[in-house]
Amino acid sequence: MTLDILRLRQEHWRADFGAGDLQRGIGYAEQGRSTLLSLKDHTLLASCRGSGAQTYQQRITLYSTGRQWNVSGRCSCPVGFNCKHVAAALLTLETQQQAGVDLSPLIVPSADVAERRIEGVQPQAVLTLGSHVRVHFDARKGRMHEQTQHRAALAFDYQGHLAYGKATKDLLVRPNPAEQLRIVRDAASEAQLRQRLEDSGLYVALRQSEALAQHPGEHFELVNEVAWLAFVQHSxxxxxxxxxxxxxxxxxxxxxARVDDWYAEIEETPERDWFDLELGIEVEGQRLSLLPILLQAIRRTPWLLTGDSLAQRPDEDLLLVNLPQSSRRIALPFARLKPLLATLGELFFQDPSDANPRLRLPRADAARLGGLEQGPPLKWQG
Structure with missing residues (x-):
């Protein structure tokens, strides 16, 4: 992997700093104490306000070892080498790169570096989607509250090099120490692609989110969960x-994940007056029982699956539920859930074992299964 100082990442250099210096450097960077002065080849000049009125100067040179940077950071402070002020400068450089700040005024051309100009390249839109679940204590309600944020990051690919933000300056890339690429961005094409995204309902995110905190790109969001689901399904x-x-x-x-089929399997038990019922779905070739999936949904949001709530939900609405032992989810249509829970709902609320994928019913209840035919097609087995 070729490291690029114009795409700096903390994980590539933080090993050269003590934990205390790095943590204090993070604080200084967040407080805006570090000022970047110039960048030539792999050497960064910066200044940093100390804890008092003193301002210190840093000269930082990074040496690529292939997968990591070796940092030689000289500072005019008493520590003198790879101190918190040096860490703050590197963190500030990375933060500004991720925020799309134009750094070209800082770059000092080197007489030994040949510049190659690339223009007339059509950008490809790159859209990255991410989520972050934040759990915190709600003091007003006196309980833990879960909040999920979603973000989309838009970038533009120019022959393998990513640019983002408004195309006011050329994209400068250093593929190797002896060459610099100057890629002339196509502002009109980028504007059309950005407008296409905004036409889908997304708008520029005004606040940073952990959903895509470290991902380069211009960050967008949508108004609510319904809009995100519609965007993913249709746009x-x-x-x-x-x-x-x-x-x-x-x-x-x-x-x-896509639900390919729905099935209901009946199996007679040794006791003649009882039978076992398994309701399930097929996802990517795998059969999954609905019982443990719906149990989790009922426990998580019981108010969504009561009779009154179900009656108010249009058939085309979808309930998002987690797949067992997976980070993926599926969307279950309320057109199927309504007859299912109306017919067997009280059995789910009796809280059977999660480990048992089946419901045991008396033969006298067999007639009630006819209600399951009201939803989308259900494949009966047994």
Whole structure:
């Protein structure tokens, strides 16, 4: 992997700093104490306000070892080498890169570096989608509260090099120490791609979110969960068809698996007056019982699955539930859940064992299964 100082990442250099210096450097960077002065080759000049009125100067040179940077950071402070002020400068550089700040005024051309100009390249839109679940204590309600945030990050791929933000300056890339690429961004094409995203309902996020905190790109969000589901189901397939590269992070909660089929399996028990019923779905070739899936949903949001709530939900609405032992989710239509829970709902609320994928019913209840035919087609077995 070739490291690029214009795409700096903390994980590539923090090993050269003590834990205390790094933590204090993070604080200084967040307080805006560090000022970047110039960047030439792999050497950064910066200044940093100390805890008092003193301002210290840093000269930082990074040496690539292939997968890591070796940091030689000289500072005018009493510590003198790889101190908190040096860490603050590197963190400030990384933060500004991720925020899309134009750093070209800082770059000092080197006489030994040949510049190659690339223009006329059509950018490919790259959209990355991510989620983050935040759990915190709500003092007003006196209980823990779970909040999920979703973000989309838009970037533009120019022959393998990513640019983002408004195309006011050329994209400068150092593929190797002896060469610099100056990629002339296509502002008109980028504006059309950005407008296409905004036409889908997304708007620029005003606050940073852990959903894509470290991911480069211009960050967007949507108004609510319903809008995110509609965007993924309807807009994302069309964007991909039109040449967009859409990447879903593993934790993105709308990276939904498709339900291929629904089934109901009946098996007689040794006791003649009873039978076992398993209701399930087929997902990517795997049969999954609905009982443990719905149990988790009922326990998580019991108010959504009561009779009154179900009656108010349109058939086309979807309930998102987690797949067992997986980070992925599926969308269950209320057109299927309504007859299912209306027919057998009280059995689910009796809290059977999660380990048992079946319901045991008396033969006298067999007639009630006819209510399950009211939803989408159900494949009966046994």
């Amino acid at each position: 994302v397939p069309q964007l991909r068809e039109d040449g967009w590269r859409v990447q879903m992070q593993p934790e993105f909660q709308y990276n939904l």
